[in-house]
Amino acid sequence: MQGTVDGFSYGLVTPVAAYLMACLGGALGLRCTTRSMLADGRLRIGWLALGSTAIGSGIWTMHFVAMMGFKVLQAPVHYDPLMTFASLAVAIVMVGIGIFMVGSKGATGAALFTGGTITGLGIASMHYLGMAGMRLNGTLEYNTVTVAASVVIAVVAAIAALWAAGQIRGFLWSVGASLVMGIAVSGMHYTGMAALSVHLHSAADAAPADGSSSAALLAPLMIGPLVFLLLAGVVVMFDPFMIMGRFHGTPAERRPGVPTHTCAHTDRRPLAGAGRPLRSAEHEHRAPHSRTPQNR
16 A cells, blocks of 8 residues: 655745754854865864764754654654664764865865765765664655655765865855755755655554654754754854954965875964064164264
């Protein structure tokens, strides 16, 4: 028996909330990626780790906020906690690999394509692994062509977002990229959901569904990742570069094969009168009283 799937049981509430979560995670993650390109050593690693975790948490929360509006009318839907939180780990790890590649090699060429592809595959893997954690009296079936389209959307969106993050053009540039990323991630999610059909089991063959209900998952979904995103937002907001929305100096261009130390950046400005010999205060004080024997 074919189940009736309703992905918008709360109307536009869950799609809009899910989109905002994707934008929040994307904005923080892309901003951290941009900031990492102006740092070196452990500081750069810290920014990249914060960025990948922010993006992974944002898209994971977006997915399950959207799933709050998902229902199969003929059967209750539950979720397996282990699979659900495994999808979060997969998202953070795969997004992290892609971001670290772009952060270390630069948002150009092969590094951008490879890092963006891995990031996009991480977004898609998170979605379908999260769907695999669903428990209901039925079998999930997918349309192969639509699934492939959702993966392509995720990859293209990730490449575009990482390219934008590598431009280092100020706060508004990153906000615009995060809005586009939010649209793409939401589009990937609902494209993947459009590929889904549910084949329900007969009552005689039904097995009791195990796992947590949507209501039981609401607390960790909204508290855990949201607290982390809030803390990440505080870190980003209190960084001087982020507050000003601009970067002083010209960052060295990152290309594959360029040593890390050549990409160091500085915020120092030349002092007024740089290049001219400086006279000490003592010399200035004594100068008027200095007389050569010829001037006496």
